[in-house]
Amino acid sequence: MPQPASTPEPSSSVPGAVHRLVDGPGGRIHLLEQGTGPLVLMIHGFPETSYSWRHQLPAVAAAGFRAVAVDVRGYGRSSAPDDVDAYRLTALVGDNVGVVHALGEETATVVGHDWGSPVAANSALLRPDMFTAAAMLSVPYAPWNPMRPTEGFARIGGSEEFYVSYFQEPGRAEAEIDPDVRGWLAGFYSALSADTMPPPDGASPFFVPSGARMRDRFPRGPLPSWLTEADLDVYSAEFARTGLTGGLNRYRNVDRDWGDLAVWDGARLTRPSLFIGGALDSSTTWMADAIAAYPRTLPGLVSSHILEGCGHWIQQERATEVNDLLTGWLHTVHA
Template sequence: MTQPAPAARPSATVPGAVHRLVDVPGGRIHLLEQGTGPLVLMIHGFPETSYSWRHQLSAVAAAGFRAVAVDVRGYGRSSAPSSADAYRMTALVGDNVGVVHALGEETATVIGHDVGSAIAADSALLRPDMFTAVALLSVPYAPWNAAVRPTDGFARVGGSEEFYVSYFQQAGRAEAEIGPDVRGWLAGFYTSLSGDTMPPPGTDSPFFVPAGGSMRERFTGGALPSWLTEAELDLCSAEFERTGLTGALNRYRNLDRDWEDLAAWDRARLTCPALFVGGALDSSTTWMADAIADYPTTLPGLVSSHILDGCGHWIQQERPAEVNAILTKWLRTVHP
C-alpha cells in the first residue's frame, strides 16, 4: 500500500524540480524530484550531488516519468554517518530501497554515473524485485570477483606511483589536500576529466599520484570546461565546503568490506534490461574496455550501448542533449 508523499518545496537551482527530505532506515536522504509516472531514480558519482542531474530531470519528466535525483549518503543534505563502515555498498543499496518506499512506490528504474553506476548496478543485483531496469553511465558493469581483493588490485595498478583509489582509501589524506581550497580542487578535478579540457595524450595522468605528492599537481589548469559555469562551480563547491569530503571519500574506503559482503554474488550476471553510455575519452571506458566487451555474458539484458566521441567522464553534463535522447528512448523501451 502506498504512503502519502512527503512535503516538498520548489528548487531554486533546478527549475521545475522540488526538494524533498525522506526518512530511510539509515537516516535521511535529500532528493530532487520532477514529473509523474514510473519512478526513475538517479544516483550521482564522485564528487557530485543530485545537482549533476539538473539537465536530465526535466527531460525524463517530460518523457512521462517521475524523475528523482538523490544526494547519496555522505553528500549534500543527506545523512553523513561518522563511521567509515556506514558507507558500505549494502547500506547504500538500502538507502535506495528506503527512498523507493518513502516515495510510496514499489519498483524503480535506476540510473547511475561514476561510483553511482556501481551503486545502481548493485541495487539491481541485490534487489531485482524492486530495481527492474538499470542504466550505467561512464563506469561499466563488472561483476564482483572473489579471487581479487580490491585494495590489492588497485595497489598493483599504481606501479611506482599511487593509483587514485589507493590514495582516497587512506583516511584523512585526500581531505588534507582538498580542504584548504575545495573550489580550486573541484575545478581542477572536473577540468582534468572533461573531454574539452583534459590533459593531452602522453602527459602524466591525474589518476596517479607521484611519490610524496598530491593529485592536484597533475590537474589541468586554465579555463573551466564548456559545460561548467563559474556560478555552477560555486554552487557545487559550496556544498562540499559545508559538508567536507569525508563522507564522499568513505565510499572508496569500503571496497574490501563490499568484497566480503557481496561474496555470494561472485561473477554474477546482471540480467534486467540495461543501458550503457560512456565517453570515448574517459579513462573508465578505455581501462574497462574488457568489461564492455564482456557485456553479452555479464549484462545479457543490455538493450543498447553507446560511446560518445570526444566526450570525457562527466557525460550527462558534457553532452546533456545526447544523453537525454538516449535515456528517454531507452526508458520508453523498458516502460512501453
C-alpha cells in the same frame, strides 16, 4: 501514505524540481523530484550531488516519468554517518530501497553515473523485484571477481600511487582538498573533461608520485565547457559546507564491498540495462574488458553506446545526447 516533506529551495535549485527530505535506513535523504509516471531514480557519483542531474530531470519528466535525483548519503543535505563502513555498497542499495518506499512506489528504474553506476547495478542485482531496469553511465558493469580490490589498485599504480589507493587513508585526501575546495573541484572536473583533460602522453593526475598531491597534476586553465562558474559555485558551496569525507568513504569501502558481495561471484545482471560511456573517459579505457564482456555479463542489455569525443561527466558534457538515449531506453523498457 504520508507524503515526503518538502523543503525550502537551496541555492542549488533546479527549475521545475521540488526538493524533499525522506527517511532512509541511514538517516535523511535529500532528493529533487520532477514529473509524474513510473519512477526513475538517479544516483550521482564522486564528487557530485543531485545537481549533476539538472539536465536530465526535466527531460525525463517531459518524457512521462517521475524523475528523482538523490543526494547519496554523505553528500549535500542527506545524512552523513560518521562510521567509514556506513558507506558500503549494500548500505547505499538499502538507501535506494528506502527512497522507493518513502515515495509510495513499489518499483523503480535506476540510473547511475560514476560511483552511482555500481550502486545502480547492484540495486538491480540484489533487489531485481524492486529495481526492474538499470542504466549505467561512465563506469561499466563488472561482476565480482576473486582479486581483493585494494590489491588490484596497488598493482595499477606501479611506481606511483593510483588515486583510489591515495584515497584510502582517512584524512589524507581531505588535507589537500579542504584549504581550497573550489580549486580542487575545478581541477578534478577538468582532469576528466574532454576539452580540458591532460594529453594522453602527459602526466596523469590519477597517479600520484611519492610525496606529491593529486592536485599537483590537475590542469590549470579555463573551466570545461560544460561547467559554468555558477555551476562550480553550486558544487563548491555544497562541499565547502559538508566536506568530501562522505564521498571519499565510498572508496574506503571497496574491500568491504568485496566481502559483502562475494556470494555474487560472477553474477550476471539480467534486468534490462543500458550503458553509455565517453570514448575519452579513463573509466571506459581502463575497463574495456568489462565492456567487451557485456554479451555474457549483461544478458538484459538493450543497448551500449560510446560517445566519441566525450569525457567522464557524460550527462553534463553531452546532456542532449544522453537525454535522447536515456529517454528512448526508458520508453523501451516501459513499453
